[in-house]
Amino acid sequence: MKNLPIGFIDSGFGGLTVARQSLRQLPNESIIYFGDSARVPYGPRPLEEVKEYIWQMTNFLLAKGIKMLVIACNTGTAAALKEVREALSIPVIGVIHPGSRAAIKQTHNRRIGVIATEGTIKSQVYKQALLEKVENLTVYSMACPEFVTIVEENRVGDFETQGIVNERLKPFVDNGVDALILGCTHFPIMRGAIQEAVGESIQLIDSGVETINEVSTLLDYFGLSRTANDAKQFPSTQVFYTTGEVNHFAKVAKNWLHKETIEVIQCEVKGNVLIETNHSEP
Amino acid sequence: MKNLPIGFIDSGFGGLTVARQSLRQLPNESIIYFGDSARVPYGPRPLEEVKEYIWQMTNFLLAKGIKMLVIACNTGTAAALKEVREALSIPVIGVIHPGSRAAIKQTHNRRIGVIATEGTIKSQVYKQALLEKVENLTVYSMACPEFVTIVEENRVGDFETQGIVNERLKPFVDNGVDALILGCTHFPIMRGAIQEAVGESIQLIDSGVETINEVSTLLDYFGLSRTANDAKQFPSTQVFYTTGEVNHFAKVAKNWLHKETIEVIQCEVKGNVLIETNHSEP
Structure with missing residues (x-):
């Protein structure tokens, strides 16, 4: 076996x-x-x-x-x-609970971000999984479907990409999250650009x-x-x-x-x- | 239930x-x-x-x-x-396998350190658990029984402590490990001093x-x-x-x-x- x-x-x-x-x-x-x-x-x-x-x-x-x-x-x-x-x-x-558990493990200020496809964000599965475990968390969720397109079209290294990612993820920096769940299996391919956008003080959680x-x-x-x-x-x-x-x-x-x-x-x-x-x- | x-x-x-x-x-x-x-x-x-x-x-x-x-x-x-x-x-x-697994997850250069009591180091349980999973790892182990005494005698904040910890953990810095397993449940109490001694580029793995x-x-x-x-x-x-x-x-x-x-x-x-x-x- x-x-x-x-x-x-x-x-x-x-x-x-x-x-x-x-x-x-x-x-x-x-x-x-x-x-x-x-x-x-x-x-x-x-x-x-x-x-x-x-x-x-x-x-x-x-x-x-x-x-x-x-x-x-x-x-x-x-x-x-x-x-x-x-x-x-x-x-x-x-892949949903492992990412949620890791975010709970990592966060110190109990402010957690989630990026995923529109379907995953709408279904609120991450938010539910997180709040079921620890009620006094603040969860910021955002659909980033264009990131999937960037990965699928092999545009991660393109000149414009970093600007798009910076712009998109700015709210997580502004809201002071300290852990960000990459809630779509495409996103680790652009991990470098995401980390660059949010800075080293936000820990990225790779569901994989x-x-x-x-x-x-x-x-x-x-x-x-x-x-x-x-x-x-x-x-x-x-x-x-x-x-x-x-x-x-x-x-x-x-x-x-x-x-x-x-x-x-x-x-x-x-x-x-x-x-x-x-x-x-x- | x-x-x-x-x-x-x-x-x-x-x-x-x-x-x-x-x-x-x-x-x-x-x-x-x-x-x-x-x-x-x-x-x-x-x-x-x-x-x-x-x-x-x-x-x-x-x-x-x-x-x-x-x-x-x-x-x-x-x-x-x-x-x-x-x-x-x-x-x-x-508590042994969770720490080993986390070190394998974290390491990028496949050089892992382990600190624990003399008994745990002699038994080689961490080394075995690590190498069973991934053979091409280098594992540096060291018994630090005096750390247990420091915690038990409530001397973590003492003036001399940081110097003792720096001296003891220098070999891990010299050997270039990038993940260090705290293989004794007392050690998280002195996590601050350990992180200070090894620097931010070594990720500490808390078994707890x-x-x-x-x-x-x-x-x-x-x-x-x-x-x-x-x-x-x-x-x-x-x-x-x-x-x-x-x-x-x-x-x-x-x-x-x-x-x-x-x-x-x-x-x-x-x-x-x-x-x-x-x-x-x-």
């Missing part, structure tokens, strides 16, 4: 920032990733539809064999975490980093962790599936994960199941 | 730094704390003896009713975590802070967390038991936990069980 991979599911590329943290913090673990790029973004879709897609990816990975499932997508976590966790016999983790910390906690708790010795006997592996265009997916994944080669397998939706159709060039 | 307190056990005062984090990060939770001050320190005792004491405190708290047990003591964790976790039906957490983060993770995972609304219906409580001198215990606990009043109940060892004998003045 412990030699099985950890499964990651996401609407597209975003969850790769969570997978990247798995490679960094848990190098002995194998991973298997599903990015539903053909149906991205999930944000504007009805909750029931998102839940259905999350179940399709979950069933696909369960059939491959996984020891733990990470819903590496804020919208997917909000829509389906509770239901999937209750239904599965393996541990299931989402914190999610993998919790993955590690639960793997240890359930005796499912692989040690360095295990990895010598059975080397760790990484496999990626997408409903999108495999070569484009491979290009982004290599870039974000700092890898020379990556195995990406093409999938399609048939009725309400996902099936494998093709492999990418290595 | 979820309205039961979280149990904390320790050889004496040290675990109060972990309990303090529970009050900060999880204000809706009730706590019940047992400090075995009459038999402190555990460090020099044979492993089997420590295990026996941990079981005595565990059985005492189980009889009171707890939903989770935290072994808030490095020596106790090394001696008994595995056995107690396997035997109990409630979640059991120690990280342990409560994991408590929060597991409470949520098992559906055992209390929300702000729960705390309105059934206000959270804090009760302390000690085999040591109650008024001295109450004085230290009030100071460390920043509380005006604290309820401390006297206990004694009878054969191999712990029994309540008396209450402190409030």
Whole structure:
């Protein structure tokens, strides 16, 4: 059981920032990733539809064999975490609570900021998760959908970008927050620009980093962790599936994960199941 | 079940730094704390003896009713975590793995320092926990027993203290570590002096802070967390038991936990069980 991979599911590329943290913090673990790029973004879709897609990816990975499932997508976590966790016999983790817990751990002045997509901010999942734990917090939330576009269009290093980010995040500086949750899995890609905009006195909370910390906690708790010795006997592996265009997916994944080669397998939706159709060039 | 307190056990005062984090990060939770001050320190005792004491405190708290047990003591964790976790039906957490995981999460240059008591350093539990997870780390360990004395003798603010700490921790600065684990529950009390000695570029890892983060993770995972609304219906409580001198215990606990009043109940060892004998003045 412990030699099985950890499964990651996401609407597209975003969850790769969570997978990247798995490679960094848990190098002995194998991973298997599903990015539903053909149906991205999930944000504007009805909750029931998102839940259905999350179940399709979950069933696909369960059939491959996984020891733990990470819903590496804020919208997917909000829509389906509770239901999937209750239904599965393996541990299931989402990205919202780890970020919330880390912000509570870090804040000294109890003023916490959250940036995310419009859907996540409207759903107030972060605000609820935070206030359920500690009532006397002040939570400032802001949708920054243009940040997703900047990342997707590979404009993070552009001349104009820093100005846009500075302008957008100024209210958090003015309101004196001391912890800012990056509540969208795309945002760690532009972490440098965000830190530059808010200054060193605001601690950035990367949901991906914190999610993998919790993955590690639960793997240890359930005796499912692989040690360095295990990895010598059975080397760790990484496999990626997408409903999108495999070569484009491979290009982004290599870039974000700092890898020379990556195995990406093409999938399609048939009725309400996902099936494998093709492999990418290595 | 979820309205039961979280149990904390320790050889004496040290675990109060972990309990303090529970009050900060999880204000809706009730706590019940047992400090075995009459038999402190555990460090020099044979492993089997420590295990026996941990079981005595565990059985005492189980009889009171707890939903989770935290072994808030490095020596106790090394001696008994595995056995107690396997035997109990409630979640059991120690202080060693949370600190190790946080150091792996924080380090960028893969050079990690550990300071602890002589027993903990000799046992190499931190080094093992770190290298099991990530093999290509360099771990620098150092026993700092005099730091425990400084805290116990209330000499943290003394003129000479900063010089002693600077001198002792210089090797970590020279070796270029970027994360330093405070592997003894006394050390967060002198966090300011330690940070001053190593400079702002070394991130201090407080096992107590990280342990409560994991408590929060597991409470949520098992559906055992209390929300702000729960705390309105059934206000959270804090009760302390000690085999040591109650008024001295109450004085230290009030100071460390920043509380005006604290309820401390006297206990004694009878054969191999712990029994309540008396209450402190409030």
